[in-house]
Amino acid sequence: MPEVTGHAAGRPSWAELASPDVKASGEFYCRLFGWYVYTLTVPELGDYDVFTLGDVQGPEVAGMQSLADDAQPPSWTCYFRTDDIDATLDTIKAAGGRELVPPTDVSDLGQMALCTDTEGADFALWVPGNLKGAGVVDEPSAMCWVELACRDTEEARRFYGKVFGWQTVERDYYTPYTNFKVGDWSVGGMVSIEQLSRYAYEAEPHWIPYFWVEDCDATAARTAELGGRVLLQPTDIEPGRYSVLADPAGARLAVITPARDDGPREAR
Missing domain, CATH: 3.10.180.10 (2,3-Dihydroxybiphenyl 1,2-Dioxygenase, domain 1)
Structure with missing residues (x-):
């Protein structure tokens, strides 16, 4: 399968599930798509699960973390690549959107921010570090x-x-x-x-x-x-x-x- 080495600015690069029960969600998606899941411990942010194709060495498909608040609904968040997260956030706010989570370093994996558009639809920004984003796209189970x-x-x-x-x-x-x-x-x-x-x-x-x-x-x-x-x-x-x-x-x-x-x- 062709693997992805990077994502251009403005394109979707990652999808992340927020779940009230990461163990149950991991079992569901692994059985549905044939994914494998492993857990990273991110300093100051806690555990983060990564879905891959095949096994622990397979290309990354998506991420998962626990819901930050029980009042939040379980959901998938789509991430878009940016080269300048601060400038993109400024543009989002000038266009009428909102910043929900400010730029946050996710260990050495990259930097993220969570936003909404003018109607309240959530999306996220990603500046890659060691995690470029999805390691495979446009293939079965990706x-x-x-x-x-x-x-x-x-x-x-x-x-x-x-x-x-x-x-x-x-x-x-x-x-x-x-x-x-x-x-x-x-x-x-x-x-x-x-x-x-x-x-x-x-x-x-x-x-x-x-x-x-x-x-x-x-x-x-x-x-x-x-x-x-x-x-x-x-x-x-x-x-x-x-x-x-x-x-x-x-x-x-x-x-x-x-x-x-x-x-x-x-x-x-």
Whole structure:
């Protein structure tokens, strides 16, 4: 499998699960995707779990930590690479977003900050150290997409265009859909919650990661067997067959079986 040695600025680079029970969540995702999980002890920040493909030596796929507060809902957070975290935070605040967690050194792994956009959707920034981000993407059992669900798509275009310099391309799948792009590279997508609620579930504005699976229907069925929920039944769209899921704690994610392989993402 092609492994990733780095992520360009403005692109998704990592996904992190906040769980009320990291042991149970680790078992669920390892059984669902065939991941391995190991624990790092980060000085002053406590334990941090890392999911990998294969075994402890395999490429990193995603991270996991305990919920900081019992009042927080379990969730996946999408991280975006930046080369200057302070300047990006200044831009976020000037564009109407908020800083939730200030720049924080995560040992020698890198530096992070947690933010929200103008509608309250959480996302995070990452400046890599020894952890460049996901060590593999766009492969089975790895992250292959990130998606924003929001109420005001025009406002989201403005905000993320200011923050990351993203351009947009409009698509028409089962509902109007927006691709965020940097140059020729698609970095993620956006859907209106109003449209999404017709087909799937009610939700507040949020980002979710997509993970590539070989069989979307089998993964959805396996999710239910393991105690999770299928929020959107497997559905065919032009890029492939996908489903929106919730793990046993309620954290949302999506899986997709691509319709075909057209080569690198920038060519799609």
